[in-house]
Amino acid sequence: MNTVLAIEALRFGWPGAAPCIDIERLHVAAGETLFLHGPSGCGKSTLLSLMAGVLVADAGRVALLGHDWAALSGAARDRCRVAHVGYIFQQFNLLPYLSVLDNVLLPCRFSPRRRAQAAQDGSARAQAEALLVGMGLDPALWRRPAMKLSVGQQQRVAAARALIGRPELVIADEPTSALDEAHRDAFLDVLLAACAAHRSALVFVSHDRRLATRFGRELSLPDINRAQGDPA
Template structure:
């Protein structure tokens, strides 16, 4: 069976940096698998997530989604593939501030017929269901996203990532602005949705308290040969 996500001999360096930030021999994530990815600040976690989602393209090697190599797709093809198959909770949320909460959640379905067809009921019904499960008061659904608190925006971003049951969900520090009760409810919703639909989940966090909820842990410096090379110098 083809993994949802696979990385093979991947190398990436930022422009004007001679040494690679990431040099990973292999990493794969199967359908329904939940991976807790962690490591110190600056070790390349967010960069790796961007490579997994085709936001960035590797300098060498391969990052594949459902067997399709991101590096062999045009920018437009990458954009279409991402919205059809990937739910991404960005660290800075990336909500459209002038759109309402409900319209932000519906964006993947507006850009991808596949995501719209996979929604529970109508896309709007699925969006409302997710917002309810995220504990966001119905009175907020028609407000522009810019009027929400940071924690509320975080939950809207998660609902947007989950709508239409993408095969891969990527979460970059998604609980950083939530209190303990909200964090646990958020994780319950995120992980149960991924489990029910066999979505692969890659979750980055510095919060080791939640690591026990994941079936697999990856310490990025252990698999990043660039980090090992730097330490040996």
């Protein structure tokens, strides 16, 4: 198995609080699609931040492509994250005054690797446009500042940005919450197809367990998290 993400004996707690994450082992393979669910406060967003190296474990190991996040400097973690991780945030984190296209192309500006990977489709712009078409974003919107889009449109732009450049790991934090059923299904079609085509591992968090059948593996975070900590 070609492991993209390896978690072993992971413990994490916020300063002054009991540990909220305590996971003995979780591995995610290249091309695998993992559906992760659990109630509010069970640590889902905290765990995703640990997977992406935004947070660093208090104990144990979280490794991306064999590199332990805790062994890297802050700057090295930033470089590794932008080169190898596509992250769909709950709050999208789009740059409001940049156009839709420029937001999608941001990872290619910061990572030569993502730019070169995107260019395999002809150019980074060509891949950005193909992703936006797949997400159902009308070309008339591509030059519009992100702040002028609806919440659902912004969510799809954030997904296209995460997928560009064929990252080895895609992390999606409640990415369908603002989409109606038709757009949700189209979104999942594009997300899963892109991850399959590029052999990207996908970790997808949602409260909507009806979506779990679309994924290769389903996990309940409370079942693997031995900590009973603060809401996260």
